[in-house]
Amino acid sequence: MASPAPATFVMPHYADSAKAGVYLDQTMQSLYAQTDADWQVVVIDDASPDPRDRERLRKLQDRDPERVFLIEQDANHGQGYCRNVGVRWAHEHGSPFVLFQDADDLAHPRRLEATRQTFVERPEVDFVYSTFSVIDEDGNTVAHSRLTPSLQEILDSHREDPVEGPRVWIRMGVDTGYTTLTSTVAVRTELAVISPFPHVRASEDAHAWFRMSAAGTSVAYLPSVPCQYRVPQDSRGSSDRDRIGADYYRRKAEVDTDGFFEAISISLERRTIEPDEVNGLKDAFFRRLALTMEKEGQESLAQEILGMIDYLGVR
Incomplete structure (x- = not known):
């Protein structure tokens, strides 16, 4: 009997800064540091403009072809589109659940172990998320007081009363606001397939979380495996916010x-x-x-x- 397919990290990638390669290497190191080694990663390059970045990804795949898989987009479509491509790939390859992982954030070493344990022990749960800390371009922790109000809002909700259970979309919408970052979320693959990210470039993850919660069964919160979310301090917030500009909000x-x-x-x-x-x-x-x-x-x-x-x- 064939062994079950590994869990899949789904990683959109778009190199738009000089440090993109450094960030990617550090993110990959955080995956190789996982205490649960039963994983694979599908990297979806969103038409990075510099051929050297695409070559870097091909070398990553060549070094570990049994675990690292690369999909190259012919045109730039945005992170949500790329995540959908990765989810479909994971589904086609029989992966039981996906872990969304941005290419500049760092996964906690026990992220996969804790997520798998939750899915096994709590069959009613189909969406798992954790808390996070914010780091700058050099990996230094950013103080809470220096974060944007929207990030403070998320972390405050995690500390005070994190949302869990069924119908979480209601509390997200009327109580806590945006609940968590993409790199903290893992979803059973079947739910991810029927609840794709919209093809927009702002808040596509919140849109997906609303629908995943409404279409799914129950959400679990894992405070013990915080992600490290990278926010370079030469920008005010997310990369989407910088690219979209004044119309972001x-x-x-x-x-x-x-x-x-x-x-x-x-x-x-x-x-x-x-x-x-x-x-x-x-x-x-x-x-x-x-x-x-x-x-x-x-x-x-x-x-x-x-x-x-x-x-x-x-x-």
């Missing part, structure tokens, strides 16, 4: 709203919420989203979001 608000509304539709179809709950959920969602935008200094956008409550008649 408006686009995030639109994507988050679409994801939450899709979660409502999924839950109505599955009969895990009742129709008379919908207006209250939308009202609470808009109020929570407006609060997040206000914390980020987007007061005008926050007022627009609150105006949606009257416009949609959800009071």
Whole structure:
């Protein structure tokens, strides 16, 4: 009898800085340091512009062809698109679950071990996430006070009352806001396949978390295996935020709203919420989203979001 396929780390890659190769090497080292060695990684290069970066990836694959697999995109599509490509690859190769891993973040050595144990011991769980610390371009820890309000918001929710259990999408939408970073999340492959990331370049992960929770069964939180999330201090936040610029927050608000509304539709179809709950959920969602935008200094956008409550008649 053939042995089960290994778990799969799904890693989008786009080299857009001089340090991209250094970050990738450190991320790969964190995978090789896993206490559970039953893994493989599929790296999806999103048409990195420098041929030397693609050559670096090919060498990684050549050094460990039984464990490292490379998919090269002909055009740049964004991280969500690449993750979907990786999930489909993992599904085709029989992988029981996927662990999302960005190419500049560092996995905790026990990440895979703890995730596998959770999935085995808690069959009702199909989505696992952990907390994280923030590091700079040199691997130094960034103080909580220097983080953006949105990152502080996530870490505060982890410390005070992390979301777990069924219907987590509701607490995400109306209570905690964005719950966790992509490099902290592992999902049973079947759920990842039916809940792909949207092909957008802002907040595509939050959109997916809403729908995964609505379409899945239960979420587990693992505080003991924190990811190290890299935020270079010569930029204000995520790389998407830097690339999109001034429209980032408006686009995030639109994507988050679409994801939450899709979660409502999924839950109505599955009969895990009742129709008379919908207006209250939308009202609470808009109020929570407006609060997040206000914390980020987007007061005008926050007022627009609150105006949606009257416009949609959800009071």
